[in-house]
Amino acid sequence: MSATTRRPTIIAFLGPSVLTLIIIGIGPLLYAVWTSLHYFNLTKLKQVEFIGVENYATVLSDSAFWDAMGRTFLLLGISLPIQIALGLCIALLLHQPGLTFLKTITRLSLVLPMATTYAVVGLLGQVMFNLNYGVVNQLFGFLGFDPINWLGDTTNAFITIIFWDIWQWTPFVTLVLLAGLTTVPSEIEEAAKLETKRWTTILRYIQLPYLLPALTAVLILRTADTLKLFDMVFTLTRGGPGASTELISLLIQRVGFRAFDQGLASAQAIILLLVTIVLSQLYIRLLYKEVR
Amino acid sequence: MSTANQAGASHRIGVQLLLLLLIILFCVFPFYWMVTTSLKTQVLALESPPVWVFEPTFANYTEVLGKDGVGKTLINSLIVAVSTTVLAVLLGCPAAYALARFEFRGKKDLWFWFITNRMVSPIVLALPFFLIVRQIGLLDTHLVLILIYLTFNLPIVIWICTDQFRAVPFDLNEAAMLEGASQWRIFRSICLPLAMPSVAVSAIFSFIFSWNELMYALVLTRNEAKTAPAMAVSFMEGYNLPYGKIMATSTLIVIPVVVFALIASKHLVRGLTMGAVK
Numbered sequence: 001m002s003a004t005t006r007r008p009t010i011i012a013f014l015g016p017s018v019l020t021l022i023i024i025g026i027g028p029l030l031y032a033v034w035t036s037l038h039y040f041n042l043t044k045l046k047q048v049e050f051i052g053v054e055n056y057a058t059v060l061s062d063s064a065f066w067d068a069m070g071r072t073f074l075l076l077g078i079s080l081p082i083q084i085a086l087g088l089c090i091a092l093l094l095h096q097p098g099l100t101f102l103k104t105i106t107r108l109s110l111v112l113p114m115a116t117t118y119a120v121v122g123l124l125g126q127v128m129f130n131l132n133y134g135v136v137n138q139l140f141g142f143l144g145f146d147p148i149n150w151l152g153d154t155t156n157a158f159i160t161i162i163f164w165d166i167w168q169w170t171p172f173v174t175l176v177l178l179a180g181l182t183t184v185p186s187e188i189e190e191a192a193k194l195e196t197k198r199w200t201t202i203l204r205y206i207q208l209p210y211l212l213p214a215l216t217a218v219l220i221l222r223t224a225d226t227l228k229l230f231d232m233v234f235t236l237t238r239g240g241p242g243a244s245t246e247l248i249s250l251l252i253q254r255v256g257f258r259a260f261d262q263g264l265a266s267a268q269a270i271i272l273l274l275v276t277i278v279l280s281q282l283y284i285r286l287l288y289k290e291v292r
Numbered sequence: 293m294s295t296a297n298q299a300g301a302s303h304r305i306g307v308q309l310l311l312l313l314l315i316i317l318f319c320v321f322p323f324y325w326m327v328t329t330s331l332k333t334q335v336l337a338l339e340s341p342p343v344w345v346f347e348p349t350f351a352n353y354t355e356v357l358g359k360d361g362v363g364k365t366l367i368n369s370l371i372v373a374v375s376t377t378v379l380a381v382l383l384g385c386p387a388a389y390a391l392a393r394f395e396f397r398g399k400k401d402l403w404f405w406f407i408t409n410r411m412v413s414p415i416v417l418a419l420p421f422f423l424i425v426r427q428i429g430l431l432d433t434h435l436v437l438i439l440i441y442l443t444f445n446l447p448i449v450i451w452i453c454t455d456q457f458r459a460v461p462f463d464l465n466e467a468a469m470l471e472g473a474s475q476w477r478i479f480r481s482i483c484l485p486l487a488m489p490s491v492a493v494s495a496i497f498s499f500i501f502s503w504n505e506l507m508y509a510l511v512l513t514r515n516e517a518k519t520a521p522a523m524a525v526s527f528m529e530g531y532n533l534p535y536g537k538i539m540a541t542s543t544l545i546v547i548p549v550v551v552f553a554l555i556a557s558k559h560l561v562r563g564l565t566m567g568a569v570k
Contacts, residue, residue, distance in 0.1 A: 016383050017446055024439050024440060025417070102309065117542070119506040119521040121322075123524060127325070127329055127539060133339065179561050228414065230415065234506070249414075253415055276411045
């Protein structure tokens with residue numbers, strides 16, 4: 001099939017999109033590399049000068065950068081296990097026979113959090129978790145708790161971020177795992193159910209092997225998405241109070257656009273990009289066996 | 293024995309029912325709260341503790357759409373999302389066809405590049421894009437957003453459509469080639485019509501991602517090309533936050549996305565994992 005395809009044909013089909021991506025993707029990236037090697041402050045554009053890898057040295061020894069990275073991975077480390085645990089339970093529940101109609105409704109309502117504009121999730125968070133007018137404190141009040149200052153306290157603000165991350169992305173984990181569950185051949189599952197009544201045994205020995213690709217995808221994509229996470233946190237807390245919810249994307253945005261130090265921000269962004277490239281490599285190696 | 297079993301079974305169904313309702317409630321409640329808050333007056337929205345039963349009003353909607361100019365930002369969002377989607381489909385479909393049907397050097401690297409685009413944080417491109425666009429005087433235009441949204445839409449379209457083109461039987465290609473049809477002709481008249489469902493799904497994804505996007509819009513627009521999410525954020529400045537208006541704007545933003553997402557709900561997983569999980 002392929003030997004007969006002429007080079008010009010391939011270029012005609014592929015050229016336009018590759019060229020577009022080079023111009024809008026690679027071009028700016030190279031410019032970011034250039035910026036990262038310079039002292040480049042938006043308020044002092046006359047003083048742009050080449051300073052080599054000094055920005056990188058600053059970033060790597062900058063505690064603000066590592067703190068932001070640490071917070072990003074702390075968020076991931078707390079919310080991802082919860083998302084996987086909840087997601088697995090919900091997926092197993094939906095995988096059970098019976099109540100078909102209600103399960104269809106459940107599946108559709110799982111789509112809602114995922115589709116919600118990320119910025120809106122943050123705004124909604126402000127409304128619902130408000131100290132005085134928030135419905136969350138009202139519900140806690142019914143249970144006999146005092147009102148909690150969710151967004152004004154460093155720890156609580158971080159918990160609020162975790163809550164919304166779980167709300168928005170547990171459905172994604174659920175649906176990916178559910179897709180994984182449906183790849184288990186039903187004969188094997190039926191046979192196993194005749195052998196044992198314990199669902200943990202079935203999960204461990206029958207379903208888990210089939211779930212591994214789905215779990216890998218969840219792990220890598222959630223890592224990448226947490227490193228990307230900006231909109232929801234920005235609209236909910238703007239990284240505050242203090243820097244308590246300043247994740248890596250928010251830090252770079254602040255340094256680049258509110259402290260105007262484009263050089264330093266670019267160096268941070270390039271380091272983030274390198275982490276991302278490693279993740280992508282992993283994703284492909286582990287999940288697209290037919291390509292490699 | 294059998295009655296005990298039946299009791300057990302109906303008990304289990306009862307537990308299932310309860311859990312399912314809980315999950316639905318958890319997913320839907322924030323939505324319910326967003327919509328009801330958008331129907332409250334400012335005084336009512338600032339009631340402490342919050343009220344659940346009240347006389348709904350559409351005042352927030354008429355106000356944000358009229359005086360505050362949210363209507364214009366919604367139109368901006370629409371222009372940007374539709375244009376970038378059309379461009380992504382026009383550029384992406386031939387590329388997807390090439391990836392599915394042709395063999396060439398560097399194909400793996402191309403795949404890797406597309407995957408990386410799915411993972412890269414938008415802030416990485418927002419910094420240089422801002423500087424370049426500012427230099428050439430294109431800040432605050434639709435064009436800039438349309439172009440930069442291609443960086444995530446094009447890979448998605450190519451990814452989803454490649455999968456679909458692979459599924460089109462190769463016999464059709466060979467038969468057409470024997471008839472002397474060109475590759476372009478085969479693509480246009482045979483494969484593309486058969487791949488239409490996937491093209492539609494990828495278009496929906498592209499639309500949703502563009503419509504939801506905030507960071508680029510925040511950095512690259514000011515007034516003229518401001519999108520609806522950026523507008524919603526600008527309500528957050530000041531001391532006395534207009535909760536009703538913010539939630540009305542939010543509702544207006546979210547409703548079209550939810551409709552599209554429900555239409556494409558069967559393909560959501562495939563789209564979000566770039567086909568790694570079907």
